[in-house]
Amino acid sequence: MAQQTIYLGAAANDRTGEKLREGGAKINANFDEIYAFKIGFSAFGISLGAALDGPAGRTLLGALGNSGAQQMDGSAHLTVNSTAGAFVASGTEGLCLYGSGATITAVHADAGQGSVRSYSYGGSVASLRTYAALGTYAARTDLTTGFVISDWSSYGYVGGAFTELSRIRTTLTSAAPAAANKQTTMTFYVCRDGSSGIVSAFRLQYGLNESYQVLAPSADNTLTLGTSAQRWSVVYAGTGTINTSDARTKRDAGAIPEELLDAWGGVEWVQYRFLDAFTEKGEDARWHMGLIAQHVRDAIDSVMGEGAAIRLGLVCHDQWEEQEEIRQPVMGEREKKIGRGKKARIEVEEFDTGETEVMQEAREAGDRWGLRYEECFAVEAAYQRRRMDKIEALLTGR
Numbered sequence: 064m065a066q067q068t069i070y071l072g073a074a075a076n077d078r079t080g081e082k083l084r085e086g087g088a089k090i091n092a093n094f095d096e097i098y099a100f101k102i103g104f105s106a107f108g109i110s111l112g113a114a115l116d117g118p119a120g121r122t123l124l125g126a127l128g129n130s131g132a133q134q135m136d137g138s139a140h141l142t143v144n145s146t147a148g149a150f151v152a153s154g155t156e157g158l159c160l161y162g163s164g165a166t167i168t169a170v171h172a173d174a175g176q177g178s179v180r181s182y183s184y185g186g187s188v189a190s191l192r193t194y195a196a197l198g199t200y201a202a203r204t205d206l207t208t209g210f211v212i213s214d215w216s217s218y219g220y221v222g223g224a225f226t227e228l229s230r231i232r233t234t235l236t237s238a239a240p241a242a243a244n245k246q247t248t249m250t251f252y253v254c255r256d257g258s259s260g261i262v263s264a265f266r267l268q269y270g271l272n273e274s275y276q277v278l279a280p281s282a283d284n285t286l287t288l289g290t291s292a293q294r295w296s297v298v299y300a301g302t303g304t305i306n307t308s309d310a311r312t313k314r315d316a317g318a319i320p321e322e323l324l325d326a327w328g329g330v331e332w333v334q335y336r337f338l339d340a341f342t343e344k345g346e347d348a349r350w351h352m353g354l355i356a357q358h359v360r361d362a363i364d365s366v367m368g369e370g371a372a373i374r375l376g377l378v379c380h381d382q383w384e385e386q387e388e389i390r391q392p393v394m395g396e397r398e399k400k401i402g403r404g405k406k407a408r409i410e411v412e413e414f415d416t417g418e419t420e421v422m423q424e425a426r427e428a429g430d431r432w433g434l435r436y437e438e439c440f441a442v443e444a445a446y447q448r449r450r451m452d453k454i455e456a457l458l459t460g461r
Contacts, residue, residue, distance in 0.1 A: 064096050210235045212247070227261055229253050236268065291381030291431050306437065319445045323375070326366035327446045330359050354439060356432035377438035381431050388425035393418040 067089035072080030081089075183189030193213040198204035206212070216230040230252040237246040248268040252261040266273040280286040284307075289295050310316075333355060340348040356378055363372040372378040395416045398409050455461075 064092065067092055206235050206240060208235060208238060208240060226259075227254075230261055290383070291433070292383040292426060292429070319442065322367055323363065323442065324446045324449055326363045327442050329362035329365065330354065330443075333358075353436070354434055356434050359434060359439065360432070375438075377435050377442065379433040379435065381433065383426070383429060385428040386423065386426035388421060389423035390419040391422050392416070393420050 069086040069089050070079075070081045072078070080086075179191070181189040181191050195206065195210070195212045196203040197206055197210075212233045212235055214230055214232050217228050218225045219228045220226075221228075232250045232252065234248045234250065235245070236248045237244040246269060248266060250263055251265040251267075253264045254261050263275050265275065331354075332352065334350050334352050335355070336348045336350055360372040360378045363375070363378070364370065373380060393416045394413050396411050396413055399412050400407055401410050
């Protein structure tokens, strides 16, 4: 039905307008048509009702999609570019966009910020999710090894065209994907000068993180690699570390005190096995050679006074506070069929699997003694040089 307009007359009170009853009938007819659609969303800020479905609703919403095929079911799921047989809204999605092309939807902004945002209130999680499967919507199949699950890319207008400037890619890398085999890799891509395309910069994978560029701290000489309570087990490198030894960064340079060299004579180089290695391997645990931090401390302190070893800096003592374990529930998703026949739909609901995962490991308060071996070697070299000088003096009689 076309909109019915009430004729008001040529001028006020000229008795040419429609009668009150006829005008009221047109008003009722207009509202009856609006309520017949039962629209469950706000158009241009005007709330129009509770739910929209059927051919009349698709006609009203025909401008939303190229195909003119839209649907809104009784749960206020608005689907664009789809018929009920091709695609049905699942879960509690309010707006579903369906298509077989590469681009399903786009956000443009001539001013301000063009953004897609997720808001959440009442304690629920605000999330942006991507889903990927092989097959079709109606006949989904499992992903295979090497499948790229998602790309989050940023494009900028450079050189007269939009070009990709960065990307975060998630790839299924498990050799045998299954319910308990879902290893994935996240690769970070960026642009660099001298190249027109993006290049991989960093890759995250459980048990192995790879950097394709220089890995550097945000500020010079301010951050540590690991902590006294969270150490790296082994460092593999092509060459040794380079320590700053620039004269411009030092003061009070002088000879190693004779008293320290006297004390160093009481330091013993030993062989030992690590407790954790022996617990794991027993007698197969390997032997190591070196120093014991407490032995070095005691040897120096016995000659130079208590605390002298730490004040010198070649012996380190680190402490940490107790840390409680923090766990969180492991949530899963499962499909649930709602309704029957043609009106049936599949909802995806989240559920608590009953399992939990550790977000923060428990840790008792403790402390650990350590050595700066390069400084210990320097003192050992000075001690041996002094010793050789004394032997040479005795032999030459000087």
